[in-house]
Amino acid sequence: MDMIADILTGFVAQMQKPTLAFLIGGMVLAACGSKLEIPEPVYKFIVFLLLMKVGLGAGISVREANLFELAVPAVAAAMVGIAIVLFGGQTLARLRGVTQMDAMATAGLFGAVSASTLAAGMAMLDEEGIAYEGFIGALYPFMDIAALVTAIVLARLSAERKAAAQISTQPGGAAVLAGGGGHGAGNAQMVRGILVDTFRSAAISALLLGLALGILARPDSVYESFYDILFRGLLSILMLIMGMEAWSRLSELRRVAHAYVAYGLLAPLVHGALGFAAGLLVHQMTGFSGGGVVLLAVMAASSSDISGPPTLRGALPEANPSAYVGTSTGLGTPVAILSIPLWIVLADMLIGV
Amino acid sequence: MDMIADILTGFVAQMQKPTLAFLIGGMVLAACGSKLEIPEPVYKFIVFLLLMKVGLGAGISVREANLFELAVPAVAAAMVGIAIVLFGGQTLARLRGVTQMDAMATAGLFGAVSASTLAAGMAMLDEEGIAYEGFIGALYPFMDIAALVTAIVLARLSAERKAAAQISTQPGGAAVLAGGGGHGAGNAQMVRGILVDTFRSAAISALLLGLALGILARPDSVYESFYDILFRGLLSILMLIMGMEAWSRLSELRRVAHAYVAYGLLAPLVHGALGFAAGLLVHQMTGFSGGGVVLLAVMAASSSDISGPPTLRGALPEANPSAYVGTSTGLGTPVAILSIPLWIVLADMLIGV
Amino acid sequence: MDMIADILTGFVAQMQKPTLAFLIGGMVLAACGSKLEIPEPVYKFIVFLLLMKVGLGAGISVREANLFELAVPAVAAAMVGIAIVLFGGQTLARLRGVTQMDAMATAGLFGAVSASTLAAGMAMLDEEGIAYEGFIGALYPFMDIAALVTAIVLARLSAERKAAAQISTQPGGAAVLAGGGGHGAGNAQMVRGILVDTFRSAAISALLLGLALGILARPDSVYESFYDILFRGLLSILMLIMGMEAWSRLSELRRVAHAYVAYGLLAPLVHGALGFAAGLLVHQMTGFSGGGVVLLAVMAASSSDISGPPTLRGALPEANPSAYVGTSTGLGTPVAILSIPLWIVLADMLIGV
């Protein structure tokens, strides 16, 4: 009982923290039909600045980190990304009204990572004065890319299997693949194509740029005097946008199966728990901090909102974007952000932060 | 004589203050035909940040304010907004070449409030080190909404009276109402529709969001480390934009009656005096600060530049936007901003600041 | 040998400095095909803020500067601008595949000044703690305008001479001048038209606005608390954009003569040396600082990237923009930025900084 009371008290106090309050504020605005708009170029720029801040910060820390302390959580992050996709693809595809293709696309998006949610997690740890490894941002691409590649490869393979089955039964049929072209030219080449696309996406390339500059150049002064200073304020605006966006995407879900609503509400919690468990393991092995465990859970709970959707739209054109974008942006992201305090309280209780 | 000299000296010194200097700089640039442009998305974002700063600041202060100290100036603000519309509608509609509809739309815009002008007033008081009530921003919606609703309701009622008169004299005529539809369905419903529209407008909803977050959440740290810090700099850019905009809207006035020029030049001073007087009254009743009196005058003198025009365009389609937008943006706003020092000097002389 | 080693060591260390590292990062991103984009409105706003910072800073300093110390480098800057155009027009026009018109347009762009490159120079001097005259930004328009006007006048005159020759040999031919119109109406008027166009261009008018406000108003507090603070961070983003832009413009050069590649690579160094020499002269005459000499070299080495191209496109429509924009943005600008450390090392060796 005490534990639940503790969690509840902590939770309520967290809702007043700027990060969550701005998210909720955005949802309320959209629900009231407000005409407030943050222009798209401004939104893109804010996301870019946050990604650079996360990347630069991680890069600067990586310089001093030792390889083992880095490699273990990186492997764990990739594993969690893959596990989410395997598990999500299985569960979701079994539910009524969900095609195999749509299930994999949705699971891919939920396995991938949202930079905004991760940034919100960092800001909330900072507010609480909880320490975490500086290099945490460097784990982002491992989980993100692993999840997207797994989802796309599995979806394409199953589509090819289905097409092959149809060809053998319906003589004369042709397996036409829209758009991308050449997906049949060998799995290695397919994986290579997906990897190239993912690395070129706006979010991953901004993060990797920040990482590279942090490691190779000496951006410490501009990082501290600009990126880090603007971080909290820009994040508050981003939370507002995500709240408005979530509300307006919810309506997309009316046109798809109910299964998506259940998945969008529960998956962030299940995935977060998986990430949390992986974090505890890493904590045992390398002394990974409590804050680090929280952020691994936050990454796992989050679903990609910027780079994931266009990557999936290009690679899995048969999947319905209303289903996966609606589930992820409309439900997954707000649930993931609102559950950040949960992981903080949990980590505090289990290993202290 | 001494008093006039004092006012003049104060005035000249004020022109060198960044806020006014950037406004004048913008007008000079536009007059010289400069191709400098601040992109629209950037402009919208700056306005949003200023509104949030005003709203958050007010919300944080409201938490500690007592109800009476808040309610008295709020009622005064609403009264001033209504008085400006009643008086302005009367005066302007009598002048040559001004229709009843255009008169009400223009008076509505001048009764409403400009966030930029209010922010300029705050910045100038800050520069002078003059204190004002933190909750002042919370008065904005009272004056703004009271003025817009009064203007629209009066204009619609008079249009309906006219239409009714025509129908009774010209049998067979039909009173077609463009756009909105259903304005005839009872006044209560009409007022409700206008209120909903006004609350949903970008400016009012950003301000109310800031207010709500300031009151209900704990945004103090992000307010101080971001919104408040960027305030002065962003305001300087906004003043530049308003100066350029004022100059380029002036040309619209060439196509409308001379009466608008007179109104645009004099109304801000008359309205400001009205607001000042109301402020003095509140000062007597609740000990409202001299800075607060100045800001009430500034709000009254200002005319709405962002949310007002589209609200009026939607609710009063028969009114000519060149007339009301030209008068307000081209003349009203620069005059209101340039006269801020006047209220400061006056307040200093009359009640000390 | 020691000198070369010194230069090399200094050079390598400089590449790690944020300014250059972000430029190189941008080029690498574009080369990898990254889809990262900084939206155009954001880019325009960043350039505006940098120009205001340079202008305001110069204006504030000009207030205290004495006329002689200001006039000598201003004359030198204008002379350097003119010399670059005369020399460049001669050299380039002689090379294979380069028309007289294209040569003058390209030389005009390289004679003109890039605000971003100048800002990068200032940031790098700041990083090194090297002092320079605060009014340096005021020299920008002298070099920039002198170069553009010289290039356009010479190109127009030579085009008219050619047209006149054709008319006298081909009776019946008509000298049609596209667009601008009235170029034949006397050289004085032509120069006046070009000057007006240049002063109205976005970059020059933002810089002059900053200068005027710095001299006439009292923007010191907003300069320090906003423009100056954001300077370094915004510059880092601008360098990223310029790097991406440079790479993507390089491809334009494939369609024009090889001569442009040679010019784009070498001209910044030759022009920088010319500016450096002029700076040394000014140093002898007025005690101009070592940092000032460096910045004169940087301005000379730079080529205009914002206002120059549209001005030239309007005034010299016959010139091929792929040639001059490609050469300047694709090669000239990155070479000029990357060679900034060279001038710092040189100045340190020759006169101490």
Place this chain on the structure above:
Amino acid sequence: MYQATKIVIITERTVLDGVTRLIEQGGATGYTHVEAGGKGSRGIRSANRPGLSGVMANVKIEAIVRDKAKAEAIITAVSETYFRNYSGIAYVEPVEILRPHKFDV
């Protein structure tokens, strides 16, 4: 290829929602709109610098309907509802489409 009619309406951005409602009520299966600037009897309007309030921006709206009579009914309705108080023009063009079912209600 099948005959169809394209309706084009250029008007103030503030009435975009109202106009598209009329288009849908008129039986079109969809519509497309782009931001526009322009000049007409009521002066210059701009998509890029619509003034601080956005009241001076234009939008160009297009809809394809199979039936020409329907097209005329829609632009007549738009004209009557909006063009007395809002600036704007409307016209129709013949087009040929590939997949007629896309445009049948």
Place this chain on the structure above:
Amino acid sequence: MYQATKIVIITERTVLDGVTRLIEQGGATGYTHVEAGGKGSRGIRSANRPGLSGVMANVKIEAIVRDKAKAEAIITAVSETYFRNYSGIAYVEPVEILRPHKFDV
């Protein structure tokens, strides 16, 4: 003035590159595109608020070709390649051009 045919394709912005490749392969000498919003069978899409990811934005692509058969071949190819999985419409219009050589490959 010379007869020619204008192809118009309105589809998801994410496939702009693929569609223009088909247009060029089909023998057009160029194309023009503008950002667009709209509504069709797959719901509202917007150029201004395409959602955080941009997946919900439209683009309108036009290309002029001299030969009507070529035009039909291009929009048929675009339809077959994209319109099963991506939302979009395509149509052609007759136009008259001034400088025919601009549109000959």
Place this chain on the structure above:
Amino acid sequence: MYQATKIVIITERTVLDGVTRLIEQGGATGYTHVEAGGKGSRGIRSANRPGLSGVMANVKIEAIVRDKAKAEAIITAVSETYFRNYSGIAYVEPVEILRPHKFDV
């Protein structure tokens, strides 16, 4: 419905003012323009990423005139004045309008 002619000009954004001046001089009562990207003989131009200087952006300008001869005169004038040195295309299309007085000077 009344017959009229729509002129379309796609060219460099830098000459928008000059082209619209020719359109007005040619007797059109108005015009509409939208930002555009595209590709032609002079390479790719983009409305969104026109390069730092904006020199590489396109604009699409439309004007409706009642008289076809007038339309041809306008695009001939635009072609002759600009298309030697600036990239661009121009064409005309037949349209039907509702309120003919809007298009009479």
